[in-house]
Each structure stands twice: as structure tokens, then as C-alpha cells.
Amino acid sequence: MKTFLILGAGTGGTMVANKMAEILDMQEWRIVIVDQDETHYYQPGFLFIPFGMYSPADVVKPKRNFLPPQVDIIFSEIELIEPEKNRIKLSRDKKTINYDYLVIATGSHIHPEETPGLTDEAGWLKSIFPFYNLDGATKLGSFLKFWKGGRLVLNIAEMPIKCPVAPLEFLFLADWFFHERGIRDKVDITFTTPLPGAFTKPRASSILGDMLQDKNINLVPDFNIMEVDQEKQVIRSYDEVEVPYDLLVTIPTNMGAEVIGKSGMGDELHFVPTNKHTLQSDKWENVWVIGDAGNVPASKAGSVAHFMLDVVIENIQRHMEGLDPLPKFDGHANCYIESGFEKGVLIDFNYDVEPLPGKFPLPGFGPFSLLKESHANHWGKMMFRWMYWNILLKGGEMPFESQMSMAGKWE
């Protein structure tokens, strides 16, 4: 009996388990998936919790519901991966699992302790909150409910972060939220980012930058945070620029899972060096990487994990047949950006082509407009949750292709 082992049962791992269960002969193979947490979090939903648009119950479901019965699920922390020996060690019962194929889908996670002063007790989760996990998002929601206004500062500690548009969405939604509550004039909103502008890609950056300006949100670019000075209530950059806050919303440093670092399989941020077109590990040919866990220079997003899926599955099957992997992954990302007031912007891009204006997914028709605000884009984002739970996780067909298309776009 051969073992197909998947580490992490989040977005990527769950999709791979579902696909492989359809493909592999169960007389010959057993599929095992390991995760430390029994709950599946719909992370894109974390964005809406601070504003009371979603409740915590809207974003959690048991992982088991999304995995097919023929897959062995083990709930345990993964303690060590030993790729030279083709085995892993679990914390639970000190169990060892040998594998023939390994898929790493352990995701990326926030590390606020990387920024000095950020998690000091006085302000952490009292006037300083992350929203990239459920606990932070929920506590921020409780805080915002009764906040009377002041200086709201959002800081990105370091790139790369998962869902690089989420900070912008947070700002747009905050602007809307304070408008609705009638206190927008009492809130000063500032965005501090290590990037040279609002976003990573120049065309989108300029359009999104204009949107920030229209909404009266200050932008402080090239801001590399050195520390949080809680006593003075300022964040300070390495070149000694200080930005004062009353409420600090932080996107802390994002890193791959600790076990990747501990096993000597990661780069300086614990991301696994991965071939950006085949999604095979650079070092071990029976190790494959999907989702946020790898170091490929694509956005870390659920939609990207979905676009990676077909490539990973095809290449693993090819490898099983003794064929070379195909360099098919093009870095395709597709993100809805909530912009407030029930509108949204959609961007679609890959390694080589930055986000362009146009219509998506049907050229000329849409219904979604690229790089432009529309109500349809907002409803697209709201529908995404249903699609995520019901189609995406099961590895089902989404209404668009894995490789990016230029149809319906203009340069």
C-alpha cells in the first residue's frame, strides 16, 4: 500500500484531498491528511467581522465536512518533516507516517512578535488588533462597536502577506462603516505600508491610490516599521518617521508554518522553495507545494491555490507515470476588492501581466468589471463565500480557467 500524504487541511490541502480521492486507486493507495485544527476557517470572511457584517459563526465549519470518506484524517500537530527519509513525525502519540508522495499545504500565519513593542500587554488586543485571525478580528469588532473616533492607523509590517488586497479592503470598509455611524469626520484614517504605493502592481496601485485619496485616507508609503512605542502611541519606522495612533490595526509579518523552518525546508520566512511553474519542491521530487506555503512569487490567496490545483494534480500524476512535470502555472490571481458602499473592484493578473481594465469572465459582457468599481463586483465577493464552501473546497469547477486569459481586457 502506498501513501499519499497531505500536510494541512485548509484551502489547498482540502482541494488536493478531494481531487486525489477521485483519481487514486484505493486498492493501491491510502490518502492521509493531517491538520492540528478541527475547524476550517473561511479566512476571507475575517475582513467583514470587525464591521459586524459577518459573525464568527459565519466563517467556521468542521474540516471533516469537506473531506471525502475514503481519506484518513488525523488531527495532530505536525512536529517534524524528514524529506530525506520520506516521513513525518506527529505530536500526537509520537506517531510516524511514511509517505511516497507529500503535498505541503501548511499555509502562512501571522507573527506579531516579530515587531518590537507590538504585542506589549498594555495595548495588544486593547487598542492594537490584527484581523488576520478570528480572535483578532472578533476583538476588533467589539472595540469598533463603541469607538468614538480618533486616529486609525493601519500598518503592513512586511511583505509578502497573504491576500495583499485585504488591507485596502479594510480601509475602504472602515471609511464606509464610520460614514454609516455618522462619525467619519471624527476618524482620521492613515495607511502605512512598506510598498512604494497603495498596491504591488503599478497600474492597480495608481487606481487604488486614487480611491484612497477620494475617500480621504492618508497614505504613507515606504514605511518600514521598526517598533511600536506604546507609551507615546506611535509607530516608528527604521528611518525614524513616527505616525501617531489611537487605534492601530496591524498586518503583522506573515510566515510559513514553523514546522517548515524546524525541518530545514524553508527560506528565511519559512516558505518552501518551489518551482514557480511546476509547483514541485526545488529539492525533493516527491514533494509538491500548494497555496500559501510555497515561495512562488504569486499572490497568497485562496483563488490562487485554486488555480494551482489543476497544475499540481496533473504534474503529480505525470510524475507517477515517470513523465516530466509541465510548467503550466502562470501565477494567475483573481481578487475581489471590497471598496465600501456595496461596491467592489476586481483584479485579474499573473506573473507577467499586471491587472488591466476590462470585463470578466466573459469578454465584453462581464458581469464583473476589472479595475473599476461596480455593484456586481461586491455581489461577486459576497457570493464567493458560498462558492468557497460548496464548490472550491471540493475541487469543483469554478466559472473560470486556471490560466489567465487576455480576452476582454485592454492595455
Add this chain to the structure above:
Amino acid sequence: MTVLENITLNEEGFMTNSAEWTEEFASALAEKEGITLTDAHWAIINFCREQAGDSGAAPTLRQITSGAGVTTKELFQLFPKGPAKKVAKISGLGKPEGCV
């Protein structure tokens, strides 16, 4: 006539062909940015060129601090205001990726 005139830079000031790079070029460009290169600067420039290897891709801030044995603070003192970008320019490399 300076070494800078013999070199092609893109609109953001990054060298387009990292093979054209020379040490004189680095010193001249650093001078233009108001930096006089010391051994500490050279250690970092050499590290970045090595890291980039054939790909010409500049390392990120974190790759420099964890690989070259300097703290971020020191790096900002050596190459003020955006060290990753500045080192990349002076080392004749492309714009640091890292941001996607």
C-alpha cells in the same frame, strides 16, 4: 564623463543588464545617492550580487538581514530610506521582487 553615462538604467533607475556592472559604477551611483561606500557597504553589495546569481533578482530586506549578518537598523543606517531598493540599484540588480 562619468561611468554612469555608459550604463543603461530603466525609468526607475535600476540597471537593465547586470553584467554591465563594475565597482566604479557602484561607487559613482552611491555617490549620487549621497553615500560613500565603506567596507560595511561592500560586504552587503557583494552579498546581494552573490544572492542574485544568474537570475539578477535582488534579495528582499529580510533576505539581506538574515543572510549578510546585519540588523535592519544597521542596513537603514548604511543605505538610508529604502535600503533594499537602494542596494539593488547600487549592486546593478533589478527591483527587489518580494512584493506580489
